[in-house]
Amino acid sequence: MNWENIFATRMGRMKASEIRELLKLLDQPDIISFAGGIPDPALFPTEAFQDAMTDALSPQNSSAALQYSVSEGYGPLRDWIVEQMEALGIPCTRDNVLITSGSQQALDYLGKMMLSPGDTALVTWPTYMGALGAFNAYEPTYDRLMPGGNRSADDYAKTAEAAGGRVKFAYASVDFANPTGETLDLTARENILDLAEVLDIAVIEDSAYQTLRYDGDPIPPMLALEIARKGSIEECRTLYCGSFSKSLAPGLRVGWVCGAASVISQLVLMKQAADLHSATLNQMAINSVARSVFSDHTAKLRRTYSARRNTMLDALAEHMPEGVTWTKPEGGMFVWLTLPKQMDGAALLKSALETQKLAFVPGQAFYADRSNANTLRLSFSLADDEKIKEGMKRLGAAIRAQM
Structure with a gap:
């Protein structure tokens, strides 16, 4: 064959x-x-995870840990993430958070949700190889995202139309980016939000390395900046992708997407169709370790x-x-x-x-x-x-x- x-x-x-x-x-x-x-x-x-796994598999918790669960993710873990988001200037609720199998799955879902063949994804030059791998399956055209450049929104739109589609989103790894290690400054973040408003597109904010700052002052996430503009996460076009892979353990494959509830509900449908839910045992362990030693x-x-x-x-x-x-x-x-x-x-x-x-x-x-x-x-x-x-x-x- x-x-x-x-x-x-x-x-x-x-x-x-x-x-x-x-x-x-x-x-x-x-x-x-x-x-x-x-x-x-x-x-x-390791010791914290050993204790967490033992607790998750105890008689009082094992039924939940080993059973099917809701697609949105383990409730207590989503609550912990809500607390972390609020500390970053992103007020939200459980309904704004979906647990994914690493932030890589989040990128795949977002590409699937927004890209039709021929549509354009704006990405930094260079950009995270895994993002290109996730988006490639949906047959987009790529254009260079230049938050400090002089390209107009009209130029982006016309270029996308000539390629057979329209611009759907801007993707950026904002803090200590993979691969360059560089960080988008406040002006660049504001410029991306301005461009997204004019083009009426989504913004995918990849924050996998957000916790690993060694020097300098923290810069607000783009989602926090947009909430400050609009007053509510429900009015925002930015989707924040987080991960426990760099902070706690990559092998458990636990990440999340935070955004408007109307978008999260659509991503939940994709989660249901793809793998029902991320491993509950892993989510319970991450929740326990995050709360005790993060x-x-x-x-x-x-x-x-x-x-x-x-x-x-x-x-x-x-x-x-x-x-x-x-x-x-x-x-x-x-x-x-x-x-x-x-x-x-x-x-x-x-x-x-x-x-x-x-x-x-x-x-x-x-x-x-x-x-x-x-x-x-x-x-x-x-x-x-x-x-x-x-x-x-x-x-x-x-x-x-x-x-």
Whole structure:
């Protein structure tokens, strides 16, 4: 049987994640890897989760933990999220929160809900590779979101019409973005909201790294800024995507969407059709751990990752040849390198693996048009200081060999 003859057209846009493939290198002890943007498992609150799972599986709780549940998500966890949203300047209720299987599922649902083939999604350049993977299935056209640029809303609309659809949403990772580590300032956030108003589109605010700020003052989420403009979350077009993957544990796959109840109710229908609900046991455990250790645990993460970031920035300054530049993130897990224009990050990776036993992610995969091959992403979350120092030394050698 020729399966290609019966696959939907969308399958032609589904590609293997370059990061997921590179993660396989983590099992090779001789490789120093800065590829996977993943938390350090040594920092997981394991004992707290052991206690939480034991409690969830106790005689008084096991029936609920192991049974089917409501699609919206575990009520006490949604209540905790409501408290966190309010602390960020986002007053809301349970009805404004849907629990998803990681924020990645939220991105998939939002793409499915809004994109018809040929519609345009505005994304940053570069942008989170997982967002492109989620949206690709719905066959959109991508256009460059430039919150500080001089493109008019009319230009965006005409470009989308010429591509066969209309602009549906603007997507941005706002704090310590994957892949660049950069943060959208207040003016950029306000500009995105202004553009969305004129185009009458949604705004998807990806806040997976919001808790990992090491320097500088916090900036209000776009949803908080929009509520300040309009008075109520029910009047807002911004949809806030949060996650416990970077703060507590990625393996339990618990995230959420916060937005107007009218939109959340539509997402609930998608949840019902896709997987009924996220695992109740996992949600109960996350709720217990979040309520008991979240503040202290995230403070520990910030101390640890901040020190590793500083080590990487210092090592880059010591070992990078002239012509290489990099971002200096205030938080998150990533540093973004720009190589001299004639260089190719994928070719550099191949050489670095062979000659230096070093891994990272070529930057081209983070661009919707596969441009800017002379870039790469480094993650500092998983390596200790010695590996970071040695890794940057090897990276400098690999770059010099290609120049």
